[in-house]
Amino acid sequence: MTDTLNDTDTLSEYFTDGTPLVDTRAPDVDIAQMWTQAQFDNALVNPANRRKLDVIIVGTGLAGASAAATMGEAGYNVKAFCYQDSARRAHSIAAQGGINAAKNYNDDGDSTYRLFYDTVKGGDYRSRETNVYRLAEVSTKIIDQCVAQGVPFAREYGGLLDNRSFGGVQVARTFYAAGQTGQQLLIGAYQAMERQVAAGTVQEYTRHEMLEVVVVDGVARGIITRDMMTGHIETHLADVVVLATGGYGNVFFLSTNAMGCNVTAAWRAHRKGAYFGNPCYTQIHPTCIPVSGEHQSKLTLMSESLRNDGRIWVPKRAEDCDKDPRQIPEEDRDYYLERIYPAFGNLVPRDIASRQAKNMCDEGRGVGPKVGDFRRGVYLDFAAAIERMGRSAVEAKYGNLFDMYARITGEDPYQVPMRIYPAVHYTMGGLWVDYDLQTSIPGLYAVGEANFSDHGANRLGASSLMQCLADGYFVLPNTIRNYLAKGPFEKVAEDHPAVVEAEQSVRSRIDRFLSINGERTPDSFHRELGNVMWEYCGMERTDAGLRKAIDLIRGLREEFWRNLKVLGTADSLNQSLEKAGRVADFLELGELMCIDALHRRESCGGHFRAESQTEDGEALRHDDEFAYVAAWEFTGDADRPVLHKEDLSYKFIELKQRSYK
Amino acid sequence: MNLTLKIWRQAGPDASGELVTYQMTDVSEDMSFLEMLDVLNERLAAEGTEPIAFDSDCREGICGMCGLMISGDAHGPERTTTCQLHMRSFNDGDTITVEPWRADAFPVVRDLVVDRTAFDRIIQSGGFISVNTGAAPEAHSVPVPKPDADRAFDAAKCIGCGACVAACPNASGMLFMGAKVTHLGEVPQGQPERPARVLAMVDQHDLEGFGGCTNIGECAGACPKEIPLDVISQLNKDLRSAAFHRG
Ligand SMILES: Cc1cc2nc3c(=O)[nH]c(=O)nc-3n(C[C@H](O)[C@H](O)[C@H](O)COP(=O)(O)OP(=O)(O)OC[C@H]3O[C@@H](n4cnc5c(N)ncnc54)[C@H](O)[C@@H]3O)c2cc1C
Ligand code: SF4
Ligand code: FES
Numbered sequence: 043m044t045d046t047l048n049d050t051d052t053l054s055e056y057f058t059d060g061t062p063l064v065d066t067r068a069p070d071v072d073i074a075q076m077w078t079q080a081q082f083d084n085a086l087v088n089p090a091n092r093r094k095l096d097v098i099i100v101g102t103g104l105a106g107a108s109a110a111a112t113m114g115e116a117g118y119n120v121k122a123f124c125y126q127d128s129a130r131r132a133h134s135i136a137a138q139g140g141i142n143a144a145k146n147y148n149d150d151g152d153s154t155y156r157l158f159y160d161t162v163k164g165g166d167y168r169s170r171e172t173n174v175y176r177l178a179e180v181s182t183k184i185i186d187q188c189v190a191q192g193v194p195f196a197r198e199y200g201g202l203l204d205n206r207s208f209g210g211v212q213v214a215r216t217f218y219a220a221g222q223t224g225q226q227l228l229i230g231a232y233q234a235m236e237r238q239v240a241a242g243t244v245q246e247y248t249r250h251e252m253l254e255v256v257v258v259d260g261v262a263r264g265i266i267t268r269d270m271m272t273g274h275i276e277t278h279l280a281d282v283v284v285l286a287t288g289g290y291g292n293v294f295f296l297s298t299n300a301m302g303c304n305v306t307a308a309w310r311a312h313r314k315g316a317y318f319g320n321p322c323y324t325q326i327h328p329t330c331i332p333v334s335g336e337h338q339s340k341l342t343l344m345s346e347s348l349r350n351d352g353r354i355w356v357p358k359r360a361e362d363c364d365k366d367p368r369q370i371p372e373e374d375r376d377y378y379l380e381r382i383y384p385a386f387g388n389l390v391p392r393d394i395a396s397r398q399a400k401n402m403c404d405e406g407r408g409v410g411p412k413v414g415d416f417r418r419g420v421y422l423d424f425a426a427a428i429e430r431m432g433r434s435a436v437e438a439k440y441g442n443l444f445d446m447y448a449r450i451t452g453e454d455p456y457q458v459p460m461r462i463y464p465a466v467h468y469t470m471g472g473l474w475v476d477y478d479l480q481t482s483i484p485g486l487y488a489v490g491e492a493n494f495s496d497h498g499a500n501r502l503g504a505s506s507l508m509q510c511l512a513d514g515y516f517v518l519p520n521t522i523r524n525y526l527a528k529g530p531f532e533k534v535a536e537d538h539p540a541v542v543e544a545e546q547s548v549r550s551r552i553d554r555f556l557s558i559n560g561e562r563t564p565d566s567f568h569r570e571l572g573n574v575m576w577e578y579c580g581m582e583r584t585d586a587g588l589r590k591a592i593d594l595i596r597g598l599r600e601e602f603w604r605n606l607k608v609l610g611t612a613d614s615l616n617q618s619l620e621k622a623g624r625v626a627d628f629l630e631l632g633e634l635m636c637i638d639a640l641h642r643r644e645s646c647g648g649h650f651r652a653e654s655q656t657e658d659g660e661a662l663r664h665d666d667e668f669a670y671v672a673a674w675e676f677t678g679d680a681d682r683p684v685l686h687k688e689d690l691s692y693k694f695i696e697l698k699q700r701s702y703k
Numbered sequence: 704m705n706l707t708l709k710i711w712r713q714a715g716p717d718a719s720g721e722l723v724t725y726q727m728t729d730v731s732e733d734m735s736f737l738e739m740l741d742v743l744n745e746r747l748a749a750e751g752t753e754p755i756a757f758d759s760d761c762r763e764g765i766c767g768m769c770g771l772m773i774s775g776d777a778h779g780p781e782r783t784t785t786c787q788l789h790m791r792s793f794n795d796g797d798t799i800t801v802e803p804w805r806a807d808a809f810p811v812v813r814d815l816v817v818d819r820t821a822f823d824r825i826i827q828s829g830g831f832i833s834v835n836t837g838a839a840p841e842a843h844s845v846p847v848p849k850p851d852a853d854r855a856f857d858a859a860k861c862i863g864c865g866a867c868v869a870a871c872p873n874a875s876g877m878l879f880m881g882a883k884v885t886h887l888g889e890v891p892q893g894q895p896e897r898p899a900r901v902l903a904m905v906d907q908h909d910l911e912g913f914g915g916c917t918n919i920g921e922c923a924g925a926c927p928k929e930i931p932l933d934v935i936s937q938l939n940k941d942l943r944s945a946a947f948h949r950g
């Protein structure tokens with residue numbers, strides 16, 4: 043093993059250590075009883091009192107829409123916000139592959155415990171056991187709920203639900219609706235929420251961007267939003283605030299995320315006292331369409347499910363890389379995943395598949411056009427599958443993905459193998475929450491991709507949809523009542539100093555963006571930040587690289603506030619202004635990600651530190667030093683965060699180095 | 704390639720709009736149509752002109768947020784979403800007109816951005832199955848024949864983009880509505896509310912100012928998700944039988 047880590051002292055210029063953090067919310071019983079016990083222990087709110095309690099939910103993706111629908115059904119008075127023109131358009135809609143659940147419909151040995159085990163192991167032992175067990179436990183109810191809503195999952199001829207398997211597991215527990223699972227699940231949750239809008243329990247605010255949290259006496263009591271059509275700055279007060287605002291992968295500029303995905307809601311909350319957990323854990327997805335040029339605005343994912351039937355390879359010899367792949371005979375192809383990981387083959391977890399693809403390209407065996415000096419692509423080949431299953435079966439299973447590929451690249455994947463390359467896809471970090479999904483600000487909850495929980499250092503495929511719906515339909519509504527039962531809460535006056543301050547800070551930020559009058563657009567800063575992040579805090583990180591990135595980001599931030607150019611006015615639809623606000627927050631988050639990556643001198647899951655690897659190049663964890671969640675506190679100065687460690691104790695699962703060989 | 708773009712500019716909902724001409728050079732065929740507009744916008748900003756407002760989010764053809772009339776075609780010449788339309792569909796020297804969706808029920812917000820919340824209100828009126836969270840039976844307790852599930856899925860693919868409305872001379876939302884009615888009507892779970900659903904949705908549709916369907920079929924031709932025209936027949940069938948039951 044190589045281990046040339048710098049000594050920790052030199053890190054003290056980047057952050058200071060804070061007091062340790064403990065999550066005491068999970069009941070002290072056997073893990074299989076924990077959630078049942080918690081639901082029983084949590085206080086109840088009398089139905090008559092519910093309509094007097096105001097709940098704000100920011101975000102209407104799977105996590106937010108399911109939470110809004112469920113809280114609305116329960117009779118609370120809910121306001122739900124999103125920045126798109128309709129709740130149905132949240133980024134969740136883009137999820138392709140599927141959603142996991144331990145139904146064991148195939149009798150292939152699945153169980154709650156196995157899903158729990160796979161998720162903890164897949165997350166490289168950096169997630170909290172209690173949360174993950176609960177996730178596995180409620181997973182089965184999610185499928186029941188969605189089916190009852192009319193979600194058209196794929197079915198067998200007998201009329202029962204079909205399953206497939208996903209990377210990192212050896213059972214078929216993934217439910218799907220062709221390659222559009224996220225769309226179908228979101229439409230289900232959206233319809234459930236719209237039903238509550240009609241019933242009057244949910245009020246929907248579309249094209250409203252949340253720009254600040256209102257914290258009164260240390261407790262979250264509302265938000266400040268901007269009506270993106272008119273520019274009106276609005277104050278919305280409530281008894282509790284839930285953030286369901288998704289992930290921050292767009293800090294990399296190029297990613298598989300929707301264009302509007304941002305960190306603003308979470309970052310504003312962080313600046314008001316909510317700890318940010320594990321910001322450096324980014325998932326890089328192995329099967330994306332490679333970058334084609336400078337103009338590119340986003341990267342497109344090809345569902346991981348393709349790895350079930352497609353075989354991944356590169357030429358054995360670098361000289362063959364510019365040949366037509368169909369002319370390269372079998373013996374000259376290197377099916378490297380099947381070679382290195384015979385037990386899992388093409389279905390190894392995402393971090394491993396991504397890193398090996400990068401290794402192949404770094405060795406000079408990448409394929410496709412050169413971008414810069416490199417060919418960044420490997421083949422995903424369906425020739426064998428087409429021969430085995432027939433073209434029509436392949437078409438039935440993956441047709442829409444093949445069409446999408448053809449449209450983007452101009453190549454026919456039925457004839458020529460697809461080219462894929464890893465891209466930023468998902469962020470495992472997010473607001474730190476306890477077992478109840480409450481952040482370190484009382485009254486502020488975070489659900490779905492916006493929180494850090496459940497996936498540890500790496501997320502298994504089909505597990506995010508599961509987490510988002512688990513949080514929104516089943517977990518949050520049950521934990522938040524324990525908080526709401528403390529009500530009725532004293533009303534906050536609109537002219538309370540904390541409210542006025544929050545509103546004022548939003549207005550002055552907007553004025554500042556519009557008055558800098560510099561030379562560079564928000565996009566140009568964003569692109570530059572993205573390059574820095576990808577280069578130094580992407581698939582592989584080093585001590586020196588991260589220090590350099592921090593300097594670069596600080597410089598870029600300084601220039602941003604001096605040289606930004608935003609045209610137009612504050613009182614109308616102004617997309618440049620919206621972007622400016624998001625990029626400003628990304629510029630602070632980016633630095634925190636690098637600091638977190640710098641301090642974590644081990645390789646785990648989506649975090650690969652070059653200095654910490656085994657002799658054969660696999661990630662090397664250091665459980666003795668780093669088996670904790672890094673929860674960062676904002677100190678008023680983006681350059682000086684405080685690190686609180688929450689130790690992860692594994693009582694039910696034994697810590698092991700992951701091996702998929 | 705080089706292109707001449709005539710783009711609709713309108714400062715706000717009540718302002719009057721006009722087509723403004725922009726010249727684009729060095730457009731690569733690998734760019735999507737929206738990436739081409741991004742490049743134009745960066746240039747406009749550098750010149751001190753306000754960028755053109757247009758909607759998009761996923762840029763993967765699935766969220767339904769994008770949508771432009773491109774030389775008279777909803778989403779342009781290919782059968783896809785605007786974000787998935789690539790510049791290889793055009794030729795060097797082309798003149799392309801870019802306008803927002805036109806329909807009374809979709810008022811223009813600014814430039815190429817329109818307000819499609821009428822679609823949400825149609826869903827609110829009945830486009831759902833009523834089941835409270837936690838009240839669902841075990842998923843395998845109700846088998847659904849595969850052909851029904853597949854047909855429900857094909858209808859459920861609608862992304863709510865509004866191209867059908869924009870393409871229709873009557874600005875009718877029947878294809879959108881037919882898709883939802885068919886999706887929910889094909890599964891056993893959707894049966895109890897089936898008559899009430901279609902009646903309420905059609906009422907809301909008319910109230911929002913969408914036009915009536917006169918079977919022109921432009922909608923299905925423009926739909927990026929290939930929602931078949933027969934969902935409208937399904938809707939009409941459901942409507943007749945529901946009206947009959949209502950008496
Ligand atoms: C291409 C792709 C494919 C995927 N495939 C799968 C898959 O097959 N299986 C799987 O399990 N996972 C998959 N994932 C991951 C999964 O889709 C996401 O993690 C998940 O959908 C996130 O849901 P969410 O509800 O937390 O957030 P989102 O769906 O991102 O919703 C965020 C919401 O917050 C709102 N919002 C954000 N900021 C603000 C603000 N400041 N003010 C107001 N509103 C705001 C947005 O409008 C939106 O409504 C995929 C992801 C991608 C990118
Ligand atoms: S029916 Fe087709 S065109 Fe109409 S909204 Fe749905 S997807 Fe768009
Ligand atoms: S941007 Fe989502 S469909 Fe085009």
